[in-house]
Amino acid sequence: MPADxxxxxxxxxxITAALVRCPSVTPxxxxxxxxxxxxxxxxxxxxxxVDRGGIANLYARxxxxxxxxxxxxxxxxxxxxxxxxxxxxxxxxGAVVVDGWMYGRGTTDMKSGVAAFxxxxxxxxxxxxxxGAIILAITGDEEDVATDGTVALLDWxxxxxxxxxxxxxxEPTCPNTLGEMMKVGRRGSLTxxxxxxxxxxxxxxxxxxxxxxxxxxxxxxxLATHELDNGxxxxxxxxxxxxxxDTGNPASxxxxxxxxxxxxxxxxxxxxxxxxxxxxxxxxxxxxxxxxVEFDVLIKISGESFLTPPGDLSALVARAVQAETGxxxxxxxxxGTSDARFVKDHCPVVEFGLVGKTMHQVDERVEVxxxxxxxxxxxxxxxxxxx
Numbered sequence: 001m002p003a004d005x006x007x008x009x010x011x012x013x014x015i016t017a018a019l020v021r022c023p024s025v026t027p028x029x030x031x032x033x034x035x036x037x038x039x040x041x042x043x044x045x046x047x048x049x050v051d052r053g054g055i056a057n058l059y060a061r062x063x064x065x066x067x068x069x070x071x072x073x074x075x076x077x078x079x080x081x082x083x084x085x086x087x088x089x090x091x092x093x094g095a096v097v098v099d100g101w102m103y104g105r106g107t108t109d110m111k112s113g114v115a116a117f118x119x120x121x122x123x124x125x126x127x128x129x130x131x132g133a134i135i136l137a138i139t140g141d142e143e144d145v146a147t148d149g150t151v152a153l154l155d156w157x158x159x160x161x162x163x164x165x166x167x168x169x170x171e172p173t174c175p176n177t178l179g180e181m182m183k184v185g186r187r188g189s190l191t192x193x194x195x196x197x198x199x200x201x202x203x204x205x206x207x208x209x210x211x212x213x214x215x216x217x218x219x220x221x222x223l224a225t226h227e228l229d230n231g232x233x234x235x236x237x238x239x240x241x242x243x244x245x246d247t248g249n250p251a252s253x254x255x256x257x258x259x260x261x262x263x264x265x266x267x268x269x270x271x272x273x274x275x276x277x278x279x280x281x282x283x284x285x286x287x288x289x290x291x292x293v294e295f296d297v298l299i300k301i302s303g304e305s306f307l308t309p310p311g312d313l314s315a316l317v318a319r320a321v322q323a324e325t326g327x328x329x330x331x332x333x334x335x336g337t338s339d340a341r342f343v344k345d346h347c348p349v350v351e352f353g354l355v356g357k358t359m360h361q362v363d364e365r366v367e368v369x370x371x372x373x374x375x376x377x378x379x380x381x382x383x384x385x386x387x
Contacts (some may be wrong), residue, residue, distance in 0.1 A: 063133030072164030112168030172356030179325030
């Protein structure tokens, strides 16, 4: 990073590299937020650590609290595990640059996004002090259960009369080309764990047992072949995926007593977590009644579907993206969950970031030139918002 923050533009690629070298695998902070707090404090941002439940979080604000308008950025510095480190071409925490590409865990998801909005915010406030506030809400708990990350930041903000008027989440949003897609909503996410309890017995005498596998397979087939919907105005069709069926039974001549299965559902705004849960429990109850196999159903709702209706915020971001890339972004609600699902209860929120093709993969990498381009997009957004 530049040695003298008051004389040189902030290099977002240098910040990215410094962050990648922090081994911040969830839930370990790894030095990433310490680095950012030091950088932002030296640039005049009021920084507060909002740690909760063993999770490190950072709130940084330039401008006065309670400003008439404030632009917020949200992102995370935690990363998923590297997996087999020996399968990587370069050190996953080395930030090695080869042929214009920086390799390392978190280069795409999403230390480059954090670096770009930190660099944009510092340079913008130094050159054009805005009439209002710029808020950076950065968490160390997005890749895991996310209960003490952005949620903790938003809780702290509510308790301390801090607020964002609008927010941009810097997650990777583009499938193949920088600029092609921004997110204005997300499908909801739900995971259901089923346990079927039957009667164990000898495989040669199935009439003396009650096979939970038969019941589970029947239930899973009914769920997997059911059409939840055909999509809605702003969302693709909801999906259900069976992710595991397991008995733990090593014996081929024994009917097991228990069987477990898990499904993951991504649902659009035709449903709620509660309505999907009711349907799943009703389906299990019907199979239980028909077979005599007892079912327990444990459901975890990770987030509800949401939509930020196209309007001033999405138009602002789209104009900046097109001006810097020449590409008009599609407004999308595709993909998995993000912390935007929490921010949407606080203020209007959209997401825009880099190409996400290599996130969570071996040899995760980012094109260095695109980190600089992303900073330019974020700078243009700030300029237009405050002018």
